[in-house]
Amino acid sequence: MTLPSLDDSVTRRADVLARETPDGAVLVDMMSGRAWELNRVGAALWPLLATPTTLRQVCRVLGERYAVERAVLERDVTKLADDLIRAGLLVVARGEPAPAP
Numbered sequence: 001m002t003l004p005s006l007d008d009s010v011t012r013r014a015d016v017l018a019r020e021t022p023d024g025a026v027l028v029d030m031m032s033g034r035a036w037e038l039n040r041v042g043a044a045l046w047p048l049l050a051t052p053t054t055l056r057q058v059c060r061v062l063g064e065r066y067a068v069e070r071a072v073l074e075r076d077v078t079k080l081a082d083d084l085i086r087a088g089l090l091v092v093a094r095g096e097p098a099p100a101p
Contacts (some may be wrong), residue, residue: 004083006056006074009093010081012049016089027089036087040078041066049090057080 004010015020015030027036038046044065048058059074059080066073084090 003078004085004092005051006059006078007054008081009052009054010085010090011052012084012090013088018043018046018072026101029087029089034087036084036089038080041076045077051095052093075084 001101013014013029015038016038017028017082019026019028020043021037024037024041025046027046028034029036041045043063048061055074055077059070059077062075062077063070081090081092085092
């Protein structure tokens with residue numbers, strides 16, 4: 001499986017619960033009972049995926065919030081999205097446009 005592209009539309013699964021913590025968030029897959037911990041930036045990403053959104057749009061929003069080089073942000077968002085897709089927490093539509101936020 002290749003990494004998702006910045007133009008892939010992704011959305012979180014509705015049956016994954018998220019709870020904020022002092023250091024980020026905890027995600028719980030209600031179907032499997034498995035849990036994942038996100039850092040603060042990952043926790044900021046999660047709400048952006050409530051509706052289908054491209055990773056490029058996510059990077060634009062996070063780039064406005066955090067002082068980070070665009071290339072680093074894009075790499076990190078793509079990697080985190082890949083991890084969450086592999087865990088079954090995100091649904092991806094490769095190369096399909098998402099509505100603008």
